[in-house]
Amino acid sequence: MVKNGQARAMQGLPQQSILGVDYANPKFPELGIESLCLSELLGRVPPSHFASPQRPGFHLLMLFTSGSGDHFLDFRRVRCKAGTLVHARPGQVQQFVLGQALEADVLLFTSEFLFPAIPAPDGAAFGPLIDDIVPEDVTDLQPDALESVVSVMSAIQRAYSKADGSKLSATILQHLLHAVLLTIAIYYLKCDARRMTDSLSMIFQRFRQALEAKFTQTRTVEDYAEAIGCSAKSLRRACMMASDCSPKSLIEQRLILEAKRLLAHTGLTVEAIAAELGFSEPTNFVKFFRRHGGMRPLDFRVKFPGPHSG
Template identity: 35%
Template structure:
């Protein structure tokens, strides 16, 4: 249930349990459940870091941006910064959890993987399960080294190995581009995260990135199957849905936060993309 007069989705910052200034940590779901009240885990919240969860025991579900994902041993989840998520029945499952900041991966190519619109859930089969589980264990081992001997460079490269292994997992997504296309799309995603609340113009994003709209759109279609304008509007709608579902902020205020000076225009935009009104969407989510 949403707390009375809650106007923001609760946000969690990256704070490793041992307080070491390293942008990666490996814990268990049991550790997290022991440190965070179950009510908080079961309520919508979002983090400013990446969360990779490999389920090792039990069954349950995890909701990520309104989609509930059934979890069982061998399920892999990836919650990206800013995504609204929550556990259903926290404590009924356990698993290995890799937490890492957006700037910890070692190079721009790997960083691009962390921001890509991608599947948030996989059911791993051998040998992928063994390879990913082993890499997580290797990260945990190196992360546990004494502070004065911690191999940060090795940790970065082990994370790169983990992310590249995940990138190779089958997703049913046939949209794969070359390196140049992938890099441009990653830069577009980063710019979109910075600016979606202030502009919905594909021309603006293309100009900021130094490309034509045609080139930007080509990279977006190659990566996702959708043009740039579609992705821009979808990002605004997603944020609107998060705020409508998980906060008590007035609809007009949400519209203004997303760049709509006229509440009626916000309502028309939302209805055009979702076939429902902001108020009706909120009512359905509160049932």
Template identity: 30%
Template sequence: MTASQQTINRLAAVHPNRVDLGVCVAPLRPTGGCMDRAEPGVLVRADFHIVILCSGGSADQVVDLARHHHESGALVWIRPGHVHELPPAVEGTVVCFTDAFVGSETSLSPGPVSWNLGSDDLGDVRAHLAVLQGEYERFVFGPTGPHLAQGEAMLRLLLRAFLIRIGQAPALLAGQTIEPHPVARAFLTMVERSFATIHTVEAYAGALGYSSKTLERASVEATGLSPKQVIDGRLVLEARRLLAYTNLPVSRVGSRLGFVDPANFCKFFLRATEMSPGAYRASRQT
């Protein structure tokens, strides 16, 4: 990792013409537009969602320390808080939106970062995106008129439909196909919100109102991973983020993740990654 890559830019959702609109749909080009808002090589941690549907070209992008491939038909969904490189020089369409804009009625639970869409799913996702993009351009760049009165509501509904259709496409998490499962979805959402304060399967099961056995079955069916693997995996991801992208002492990293004793954090990280926190940090700086 170069010195410049250790600096993380934080972007807030900014619309080219209206700062109060929480969605932006734009073509992806190698230069210009939002691509010029951060220096090349500098990592970004945005406060909004970024969905990229690639239509041409081939390149990789690092999102949260994992490499994801862009090619025609590939979709990448970068969620708020993910540390990522700028999109690569491929062709496609980018949809950026805030949680506030899409609203609480649409489930935005944690999920996969990338999809390789099959022909049927790709056709449907492209069709939904085309309608969303057309309405966006009419509302933002077209002449004023009666449509503006309900234009924002229309965009919100079309965005929700687009996201729901993405969620219906098969995707992978840790190499396993994720199937829709309400218990697992609630669990994954809670882990994302509470990983730094709740570390046990029993505590999550109790908070969600299920037995540990029910949670175990749902998690394995949906992700191929046990609840303990999901919890530990989220802790390891955040630890890696903090070790790779900040200069916080190891003890502070452990404290942020809910480990009162730094030695316990070091043991946990070593057991999960087969590297000490210090060794992992050193490996990212070479």
């Protein structure tokens, strides 16, 4: 998960901010995927490494196989048991709870290791497959889904144990990862809700990429439309078809999500968080958070059951 058990602070963020973790495979440094069990992952480095929330720069797909306990994902406490599937995405904030009798099969992989898209039978475009599975980031698999997912997870575990670092073994693992995601998508991908033309799908994908890069710099829909080379009208249509939300709403949701991450997982002041998110005045941030988050920022911090809560 981290090279030599080391982590780095996210560049440009204050010292009190969320710890960023780079992907590093100790067995195959050039391979963009690693298969291991949760106990192995947690035992790789000293417990102090997992003492604080982290922001991985890669995907973690965790299928819990035994025990019961908690896992923090963003500002949520996730209840885990055998059959719970958790997908932590790059940039999300997560925290392991140590000392629990929990075991899981874990896949760590980079975005670059993924196949780019999944074709639909009717020609519709779904975008990158990883965006379409486990849409809420956590689900309890039903027995038929669990049986299928366990089967393909076992196949990838066997292939990884026999991998030799060659391009051929990497290709095999890449195809098996795609099979894992497809198997999950069979049960959770809602085709009717994702039916889009190729052009609108591309607009939405580019918007999401631009939003991730610029959400602290601008909240103006026209700025995003200009950045990705389309009209504001086309951007709105793509967003509505893909998510049933306007681009303005998605921009606001992204800002609120980051605000909640910083409030829940750091000791940064409201003033520092306002500056981090691009607000010229802390009062403007407080008003924005109350309007879109439903409460004052400090009330959210106290409410959240995390290490920095009241």
